[in-house]
Amino acid sequence: MKWQPLFAERTTQMRRSTVRELLKVTAQPGMISFAGGIPAPELFPVPEVAQAAANVLQRRGEQALQYGETEGVAELRDWIAARFSRAHFQVRPENVMIVTGSQQALDLIGKVFLNAGDRVLVENPTYLAMLSAWRPMMPAFVPLPSDTDGLCVDALSPLLRAGAKLIYLVPNFQNPQGITLSLPRRRQLLECINGRRLVPSDVAQTFLSAGSGDIPVPCSKLLATGKRATTSHKPQTIIIEDNPYGELRYSGDPLPHLLELDAANGAGGELETCVIHLGTFSKVLIPGLRVGWVIAPAEVIDKLVQAKQAADLHTSTLCQHVILELIRNGVLERQIPRLREAYGLRRDTMLSALAAHFPDGTTWTRPDGGMFLLVTLPPHIEIGFLLKRALARNVAFVPGDDFHLDGQGRNTLRLNFSNATPERIEEGVKRLGGVLVEMLRTG
Amino acid sequence: MKWQPLFAERTTQMRRSTVRELLKVTAQPGMISFAGGIPAPELFPVPEVAQAAANVLQRRGEQALQYGETEGVAELRDWIAARFSRAHFQVRPENVMIVTGSQQALDLIGKVFLNAGDRVLVENPTYLAMLSAWRPMMPAFVPLPSDTDGLCVDALSPLLRAGAKLIYLVPNFQNPQGITLSLPRRRQLLECINGRRLVPSDVAQTFLSAGSGDIPVPCSKLLATGKRATTSHKPQTIIIEDNPYGELRYSGDPLPHLLELDAANGAGGELETCVIHLGTFSKVLIPGLRVGWVIAPAEVIDKLVQAKQAADLHTSTLCQHVILELIRNGVLERQIPRLREAYGLRRDTMLSALAAHFPDGTTWTRPDGGMFLLVTLPPHIEIGFLLKRALARNVAFVPGDDFHLDGQGRNTLRLNFSNATPERIEEGVKRLGGVLVEMLRTG
Numbered sequence: 001m002k003w004q005p006l007f008a009e010r011t012t013q014m015r016r017s018t019v020r021e022l023l024k025v026t027a028q029p030g031m032i033s034f035a036g037g038i039p040a041p042e043l044f045p046v047p048e049v050a051q052a053a054a055n056v057l058q059r060r061g062e063q064a065l066q067y068g069e070t071e072g073v074a075e076l077r078d079w080i081a082a083r084f085s086r087a088h089f090q091v092r093p094e095n096v097m098i099v100t101g102s103q104q105a106l107d108l109i110g111k112v113f114l115n116a117g118d119r120v121l122v123e124n125p126t127y128l129a130m131l132s133a134w135r136p137m138m139p140a141f142v143p144l145p146s147d148t149d150g151l152c153v154d155a156l157s158p159l160l161r162a163g164a165k166l167i168y169l170v171p172n173f174q175n176p177q178g179i180t181l182s183l184p185r186r187r188q189l190l191e192c193i194n195g196r197r198l199v200p201s202d203v204a205q206t207f208l209s210a211g212s213g214d215i216p217v218p219c220s221k222l223l224a225t226g227k228r229a230t231t232s233h234k235p236q237t238i239i240i241e242d243n244p245y246g247e248l249r250y251s252g253d254p255l256p257h258l259l260e261l262d263a264a265n266g267a268g269g270e271l272e273t274c275v276i277h278l279g280t281f282s283k284v285l286i287p288g289l290r291v292g293w294v295i296a297p298a299e300v301i302d303k304l305v306q307a308k309q310a311a312d313l314h315t316s317t318l319c320q321h322v323i324l325e326l327i328r329n330g331v332l333e334r335q336i337p338r339l340r341e342a343y344g345l346r347r348d349t350m351l352s353a354l355a356a357h358f359p360d361g362t363t364w365t366r367p368d369g370g371m372f373l374l375v376t377l378p379p380h381i382e383i384g385f386l387l388k389r390a391l392a393r394n395v396a397f398v399p400g401d402d403f404h405l406d407g408q409g410r411n412t413l414r415l416n417f418s419n420a421t422p423e424r425i426e427e428g429v430k431r432l433g434g435v436l437v438e439m440l441r442t443g
Numbered sequence: 444m445k446w447q448p449l450f451a452e453r454t455t456q457m458r459r460s461t462v463r464e465l466l467k468v469t470a471q472p473g474m475i476s477f478a479g480g481i482p483a484p485e486l487f488p489v490p491e492v493a494q495a496a497a498n499v500l501q502r503r504g505e506q507a508l509q510y511g512e513t514e515g516v517a518e519l520r521d522w523i524a525a526r527f528s529r530a531h532f533q534v535r536p537e538n539v540m541i542v543t544g545s546q547q548a549l550d551l552i553g554k555v556f557l558n559a560g561d562r563v564l565v566e567n568p569t570y571l572a573m574l575s576a577w578r579p580m581m582p583a584f585v586p587l588p589s590d591t592d593g594l595c596v597d598a599l600s601p602l603l604r605a606g607a608k609l610i611y612l613v614p615n616f617q618n619p620q621g622i623t624l625s626l627p628r629r630r631q632l633l634e635c636i637n638g639r640r641l642v643p644s645d646v647a648q649t650f651l652s653a654g655s656g657d658i659p660v661p662c663s664k665l666l667a668t669g670k671r672a673t674t675s676h677k678p679q680t681i682i683i684e685d686n687p688y689g690e691l692r693y694s695g696d697p698l699p700h701l702l703e704l705d706a707a708n709g710a711g712g713e714l715e716t717c718v719i720h721l722g723t724f725s726k727v728l729i730p731g732l733r734v735g736w737v738i739a740p741a742e743v744i745d746k747l748v749q750a751k752q753a754a755d756l757h758t759s760t761l762c763q764h765v766i767l768e769l770i771r772n773g774v775l776e777r778q779i780p781r782l783r784e785a786y787g788l789r790r791d792t793m794l795s796a797l798a799a800h801f802p803d804g805t806t807w808t809r810p811d812g813g814m815f816l817l818v819t820l821p822p823h824i825e826i827g828f829l830l831k832r833a834l835a836r837n838v839a840f841v842p843g844d845d846f847h848l849d850g851q852g853r854n855t856l857r858l859n860f861s862n863a864t865p866e867r868i869e870e871g872v873k874r875l876g877g878v879l880v881e882m883l884r885t886g
Contacts, residue, residue, distance in 0.1 A: 001679060001715065001716070001717050003743055003746075004742075008554070008555060011555055011746055011749075014555075014753070016748070016749050023512075024512065038510055039509070041505035041509050044504065046505065046508065049508060050496070050500040050504070053493070053496040054493055054496070054497060057496065062484035064731060065730070065732070066482070066730060066731050067725075067730045100543055101755050103754070103755050104755045106753075107753060111453065111454075111579060112457075113450060118451075129752070129753065132753035133753040136554060136750075136753070137451070274444050286508045286761075287508070287509060288507060288508040288510065288511065288761050289508070290755060290757070303446075303450060303457065306454075306457040307454075307457060309459065310546070310549075310550060311550045312543040312550065312755070313544055313546045313572070317731035318729075318762065319761065
């Protein structure tokens with residue numbers, strides 16, 4: 001049977017993820033892997049999970065093994081709603097949906113929002129698996145530049161005027177760069193998206209006189225008071241705030257979520273915001289349970305739930321109940337500082353090792369948290385050859401070009417610092433630096 | 444923010460599933476529910492699951508909580524491959540992918556195969572959540588008639604000549620009718636799809652002289668020997684064999700899967716078949732773990748894996764390891780006969796209760812297994828009104844029209860017999876019969 005002609009047109013957009021395929025190689029014993037976005041397994045709270053599973057099965061076994069509601073287990077949605085509510089707005093359970101890892105949220109968002117040709121603004125480089133999730137919907141990705149303060153919002157206004165369905169951001173410790181969107185940039189982004197006050201080059205054209213104190217007036221408040229009337233004809237752009245790493249901060253002060261800066265409650269108490277916020281228990285607790293969440297206005301959640309019913313009915317009830325039990329037992333709140341300490345040390349170790357072992361002419365980002373940094377090599381380095389030589393010395397990394405949209409990044413590599421122990425990070429960076437020095441000398 | 448204009452065109456095809464929404468109502472205490480396709484929770488092997496989870500977390504906790512391969516846990520794929528191999532063909536691990544419930548397989552198949560306008564042949568009535576999964580891809584569904592022997596294959600030939608991308612079938616104890624595709628029909632279907640020997644009306648036109656003994660020659664064998672050459676210009680049609688209930692047979696003899704009748708190994712040992720076979724642990728073991736599988740040629744699995752990477756990275760590793768442990772501990776093999784006995788009794792109870800309490804002029808199917816039967820009422824009964832009156836007496840069912848494609852089935856209702864105990868089945872059918880008799884009397 002010839003299968004190729006039977007595949008749908010959208011499958012031409014599908015490919016196996018380099019990162020996930022590379023993971024199979026890096027699972028070999030002895031390999032020091034800086035490749036995956038893989039948590040340190042020795043830090044998993046295994047006995048606590050065993051206890052949680054035992055409790056759940058003893059106390060509500062039938063419920064935890066039965067089919068469940070597509071929206072997710074009610075008590076878990078309640079907890080997330082409470083955790084993301086603030087003094088100036090309330091998240092209700094109807095604003096929360098549980099998903100099978102936040103990757104599923106990306107898949108569902110692509111299905112629910114993207115027509116072929118829709119413009120999607122993304123940082124460049126950006127998260128690879130978002131591209132994989134959305135490419136089959138055939139949108140037009142528009143790459144945006146960034147610097148050490150994150151996305152360069154100044155570049156945004158003309159693109160927004162041309163119309164864009166979504167803008168996708170990992171504001172905290174972005175994958176693959178590890179950089180964080182600064183607070184002024186967060187405010188500027190929301191003002192820009194909401195058309196309240198555009199960036200400097202456009203100020204003259206559409207400056208609106210809404211008082212700009214320290215805290216921006218949420219867009220929904222402006223909507224309610226009619227202050228946005230002059231720009232309401234503009235096509236709306238949705239912000240997808242993907243926040244898998246936000247809790248893993250090792251230096252600097254925590255910044256408010258875009259959701260937090262933008263959200264307000266409408267007259268009926270409904271959540272009003274242009275932000276769809278994605279979170280996950282994978283990085284702070286356990287990836288193998290595949291439990292994440294989406295926070296959004298109820299109308300959006302309603303549509304995402306319809307898409308999820310068709311996608312997998314619901315996320316594992318047992319996994320959701322185990323997560324809930326871990327939260328109730330205080331394991332999550334103990335695990336977060338534990339990971340911050342351990343991963344913070346690993347980040348420091350990697351930064352020191354890079355300074356010690358990497359040759360002149362290489363640079364790297366200095367993340368305040370998360371799991372990754374991005375190294376930029378001299379432009380003439382052939383990264384495929386570097387990877388081959390590194391693997392021969394039992395060190396793995398991910399070439400950076402896959403994260404880039406426009407053929408850029410061919411001299412970059414992403415290094416993960418959460419998976420290997422400090423000793424192995426030191427050793428791996430040393431080996432990698434050795435290979436590099438050799439290549440530069442002979443190259 | 445106005446969300447409606449931002450949704451993609453395909454979302455007009457999405458709606459909340461009546462069945463899953465109805466489940467929320469039926470969760471009320473005191474309700475006798477014939478609505479969902481819900482296993483009996485009191486038959487879940489809860490202590491065995493607790494033991495399995497404890498073993499897994501003790502023996503390979505880090506592995507069971509870590510990210511895993513998109514294809515699924517290797518040992519589980521091995522087990523499925525061995526279970527579906529036969530004397531005349533071997534299923535290899537590369538032919539098996541683990542999915543987040545077999546619902547996810549439907550979602551992935553829709554993504555990978557369906558272009559807008561592709562023709563999809565389906566039994567009528569058919570499985571509701573398949574329609575939900577595929578509708579957003581905007582195929583053209585073509586309803587096929589069926590009788591007590593399952594799909595009427597005679598109707599198929601002209602439709603196949605016109606071209607069809609997929610034919611979707613639940614050959615065993617179909618949802619919602621509970622009917623089973625007979626062995627002669629299975630053979631006829633495969634002959635028809637593979638163009639080897641068409642149904643009576645077409646015999647004259649394209650009869651091929653391949654010797655027809657008891658066992659049909661697998662299509663791939665025919666391909667290999669070139670016997671199908673005369674019809675090889677025909678567009679190929681893929682059979683989706685969805686088999687969630689196959690192990691739950693209470694009477695009659697087990698029939699071979701379509702996969703089993705069709706598959707062969709090619710020269711390199713590759714699996715060759717036009718059948719994609721879907722299975723799940725949800726009905727025979729535990730639905731809340733969300734673990735199912737797909738069996739298909741490696742080329743198809745490869746594409747489905749790409750789609751799954753983008754959809755949810757992988758299915759919960761913990762859930763897969765728990766299933767594997769339950770298999771190794773013999774729990775699956777003990778659970779299947781246990782469910783057969785219990786559900787068989789429930790089916791018998793429902794059939795007797797229907798005979799005793801339902802008025803003349805109503806008919807119903809007599810399933811040999813599975814979880815459902817379909818009742819047909821006199822045509823003038825208003826089924827929405829019946830549901831309302833039934834819910835008022837704490838009995839729930841699903842109106843049959845949602846399972847139908849062409850506005851048919853407005854006087855049908857699906858009854859589930861796996862969830863309620865025999866006593867409650869007797870009581871519920873009695874109440875439902877009482878409501879019906881009343882409605883017929885008052886006209």
